[in-house]
Amino acid sequence: MWIVKLAWKNLWRNPTRTLVTVAAIFFAVILSMVAEALKLGVFENLVKNVVSFHSGYIQVHKMGYQDEQILDNSFSQDNTTASLIANTRNVNAVTPRLEAFSLAASAELTKGCLVAGINPELENNITQLKTKLVAGKYLKGSDNAVLMAEGLANSLKLRVYDTVMLIGQGYHGATAAGKFVIKGIVKFGSPQLNNGILFMPLPAAQEYFSAEKQITAYILSVHTDKLLPTTAVAVKRVVGVDYEVLTWEELMPDIKQHIATDSNNMKIVQAVLYLLICFGIFSTLLMMMLERKFEIGMLVAIGMKKSKLILLFIIESVLTVLTGCLAGMVAGVPLIFYLHYYPIRMGGDTAKAYERFGFEAIFPTSTDSTIFISQALTVLMIGIALSLYPIVKILQLKPLTAMKK
Amino acid sequence: MKNIVIDAHNISKVYNPETIPVYAVNNIHLHLQEGEFTALVGPSGSGKTTLLNLIGGLDKPDHGNIYINGTDITKLSARKLIEFRLHNIGFVFQSFNLIPVLTAKENAEFILLLQGVKRAERDKRVLQLFTEIGLVEKMKVRPAQLSGGQQQRVAVARALASKPRFILADEPTANLDSVAALHLLDLMEALNQEEQVTFLFSTHDPRVINRARRVITLVDGSIASDSAVVSTSAPHEHP
Ligand SMILES: Nc1ncnc2c1ncn2[C@@H]1O[C@H](COP(=O)(O)OP(=O)(O)OP(=O)(O)O)[C@@H](O)[C@H]1O
Numbered sequence: 201m202w203i204v205k206l207a208w209k210n211l212w213r214n215p216t217r218t219l220v221t222v223a224a225i226f227f228a229v230i231l232s233m234v235a236e237a238l239k240l241g242v243f244e245n246l247v248k249n250v251v252s253f254h255s256g257y258i259q260v261h262k263m264g265y266q267d268e269q270i271l272d273n274s275f276s277q278d279n280t281t282a283s284l285i286a287n288t289r290n291v292n293a294v295t296p297r298l299e300a301f302s303l304a305a306s307a308e309l310t311k312g313c314l315v316a317g318i319n320p321e322l323e324n325n326i327t328q329l330k331t332k333l334v335a336g337k338y339l340k341g342s343d344n345a346v347l348m349a350e351g352l353a354n355s356l357k358l359r360v361y362d363t364v365m366l367i368g369q370g371y372h373g374a375t376a377a378g379k380f381v382i383k384g385i386v387k388f389g390s391p392q393l394n395n396g397i398l399f400m401p402l403p404a405a406q407e408y409f410s411a412e413k414q415i416t417a418y419i420l421s422v423h424t425d426k427l428l429p430t431t432a433v434a435v436k437r438v439v440g441v442d443y444e445v446l447t448w449e450e451l452m453p454d455i456k457q458h459i460a461t462d463s464n465n466m467k468i469v470q471a472v473l474y475l476l477i478c479f480g481i482f483s484t485l486l487m488m489m490l491e492r493k494f495e496i497g498m499l500v501a502i503g504m505k506k507s508k509l510i511l512l513f514i515i516e517s518v519l520t521v522l523t524g525c526l527a528g529m530v531a532g533v534p535l536i537f538y539l540h541y542y543p544i545r546m547g548g549d550t551a552k553a554y555e556r557f558g559f560e561a562i563f564p565t566s567t568d569s570t571i572f573i574s575q576a577l578t579v580l581m582i583g584i585a586l587s588l589y590p591i592v593k594i595l596q597l598k599p600l601t602a603m604k605k
Numbered sequence: 606m607k608n609i610v611i612d613a614h615n616i617s618k619v620y621n622p623e624t625i626p627v628y629a630v631n632n633i634h635l636h637l638q639e640g641e642f643t644a645l646v647g648p649s650g651s652g653k654t655t656l657l658n659l660i661g662g663l664d665k666p667d668h669g670n671i672y673i674n675g676t677d678i679t680k681l682s683a684r685k686l687i688e689f690r691l692h693n694i695g696f697v698f699q700s701f702n703l704i705p706v707l708t709a710k711e712n713a714e715f716i717l718l719l720q721g722v723k724r725a726e727r728d729k730r731v732l733q734l735f736t737e738i739g740l741v742e743k744m745k746v747r748p749a750q751l752s753g754g755q756q757q758r759v760a761v762a763r764a765l766a767s768k769p770r771f772i773l774a775d776e777p778t779a780n781l782d783s784v785a786a787l788h789l790l791d792l793m794e795a796l797n798q799e800e801q802v803t804f805l806f807s808t809h810d811p812r813v814i815n816r817a818r819r820v821i822t823l824v825d826g827s828i829a830s831d832s833a834v835v836s837t838s839a840p841h842e843h844p
């Protein structure tokens with residue numbers, strides 16, 4: 201007990217140095233928590249974005265569709281397969297889609313576009329299509345009308361309740377042609393989608409493409425993103441070899457790549473941060489050992505066992521590092537929650553890069569509670585590991601050498 | 606016959622044996638009995654500090670054996686030596702003896718804490734020591750607020766706390782003015798006469814040498830003279 205008291209008194213030997221060390225650890229914990237929360241938060245946000253604009257978390261196609269996206273690679277919709285998929289663990293919702301390219305035309309203009317036959321209700325559960333509506337009304341399953349992306353509508357100079365002509369190739373070489381009323385306009389962040397997609401109810405699409413009962417994909421959402429690979433494997437097992445099962449990462453490898461790069465950058469930031477923490481703590485330890493060298497030598501000379509001295513120094517380190525860590529956590533948690541609700545907004549090139557993918561360049565923090573603990577623990581570990589330095593010094597110490605001036 | 610507390614046999618310490626060897630302690634025999642009050646004198650570089658460090662178990666001789674109360678300390682491991690010093694030898698260094706963050710009382714008590722002595726006994730012993738060194742009113746004060754002489758007296762109290770076999774002091778008065786030096790000597794002498802505490806100290810100060818009952822003079826690492834009684838002898842010739 202006296203040793204704890206002595207350790208405590210030693211911390212007040214040079215209050216400025218102790219305070220500087222505690223402050224270094226305090227800021228280290230905050231920064232590393234924010235860095236980690238941003239890393240995870242950006243990732244979560246991007247995934248949510250990617251998935252919610254079109255792809256879903258997982259898609260089931262007929263084998264070969266991903267390489268050759270034509271109607272002849274469609275498959276016939278069957279309720280047992282759909283319900284088998286829906287009952288797979290971690291699968292949250294399933295919706296069918298029939299997608300193919302056509303030519304859209306107004307009175308004087310034409311433009312190529314993707315025609316997506318959807319189940320309006322189920323689709324909305326997965327991609328929140330209804331929230332993207334900027335004019336008109338959302339589709340009903342029995343409608344013979346379309347939702348047109350805003351950019352496409354602008355190119356064709358069409359507005360809600362105008363009629364669009366569609367001409368294309370249907371299933372097995374049939375000619376597809378039809379006239380549809382634009383029931384609503386939807387707006388996407390992604391230029392690719394915004395300039396080239398229109399939606400119609402699945403039965404209408406099947407009739408237009410002469411593809412009765414056919415679909416090109418099941419789109420799935422999942423409960424938790426973390427189990428995505430195993431879920432894909434489980435779905436694959438359910439649907440069998442005639443189908444291909446792809447996660448969003450496989451569907452959009454470029455976005456996956458982008459996220460990976462960002463998260464690596466964040467790791468570098470964290471590594472530099474940890475390095476700075478190490479140097480900060482180490483330099484104060486170095487100074488302290490130099491300052492107390494004579495005294496340590498004197499203590500060993502009069503008979504203080506090295507194990508007791510080591511215990512003394514460990515208690516001093518733990519008190520310092522723990523105080524900094526706890527204070528850092530107490531201050532860091534509200535900061536992270538603040539940055540979650542008022543996320544950092546990027547400008548310039550970063551913003552442009554994100555806009556290319558159709559995201560807003562905002563960086564909300566993740567509020568996953570493991571971040572707080574893991575980061576504080578990491579800094580704590582660094583602090584404790586560094587206090588090995590005084591221990592080694594004490595073990596090597598010869599009292600006479602230490603007491604030489 | 607009194608107990609022999611220090612019995613050094615043929616001890617030698619050579620520095621730089623490979624290059625230019627310095628025989629800091631050269632084949633010294635030395636016996637010290639319980640209750641002695643001995644000064645170690647000699648010119649600078651004659652080996653006083655080296656000899657005290659060897660006897661105190663802070664350094665190992667290259668040759669010879671040192672028996673402290675029958676234990677050959679040259680045979681002890683570094684770890685055992687620390688333990689041995691704690692229980693058998695009191696140290697007073699030239700300066701910076703005290704832990705700056707502890708009060709005078711806590712500094713003197715420190716040895717007892719290391720030995721695991723119970724609180725009631727510690728308090729009793731420390732109060733007794735501070736009465737002896739005449740600093741009871743300064744017990745709660747930190748070293749920085751004590752004069753150099755007072756600090757050295759607290760260091761003596763600490764050295765005495767565990768009732769060691771003897772106290773080694775390498776130039777304990779070197780950093781003190783003459784009044785404080787003589788005051789410290791008074792204290793050491795009183796402790797020696799009233800409680801039979803054995804002292805072995807090195808010094809350059811003639812007035813301090815005059816107070817010693819035995820003076821051992823070192824020259825070039827060897828004992829040049831050793832007198833048991835000095836009270837009647839004339840002061841040493843010093844320029
Ligand atoms: N660590 C060392 N390495 C090399 N030589 C040393 C070392 N310590 C002491 N010496 C040498 O050993 C000799 C004895 O030194 P020592 O310190 O014992 O003398 P001293 O009598 O205590 O001197 P002083 O009165 O100046 O304190 C000196 O020549 C000194 O230079």
Ligand SMILES: [Mg+2]
Nearest residue numbers: 653654655775
């Ligand atoms: Mg000396």
